[in-house]
Amino acid sequence: MTSRHTEAVKAAVKAGEGILSPAHQPLIILITELAEQMDAAGGESSTRLSAAYLSALKDLTRALASKATVNPGVDEIDELKAKRRRRVQGA
DSSP, rough: OOOOOHHHHHHHHHTTTTTOOOGGHHHHHHHHHHHHHHHHHOOOOHHHHHHHHHHHHHHHHHHHHHHHHHHHHHHHHHHHHHHHHHHHOOO
């Protein structure tokens, strides 16, 4: 049994550290369990399992994208502050 789905989900969750909150924990548990089922099924996963897994992946992707745009990273905030300082000093 390969664990490519499980490993991919772990990598996505790890990439989302700092973006995902405890409120996302049920989604993370669900998607992890679905990934394990996909791995166990090999290439023979049911249509229902595949659809549930794809839906959960989309939810995770949306959560990561929305949080990333709503809460820009520290580097982005610092960059915006520096631009503003330069603009104020130049005026």
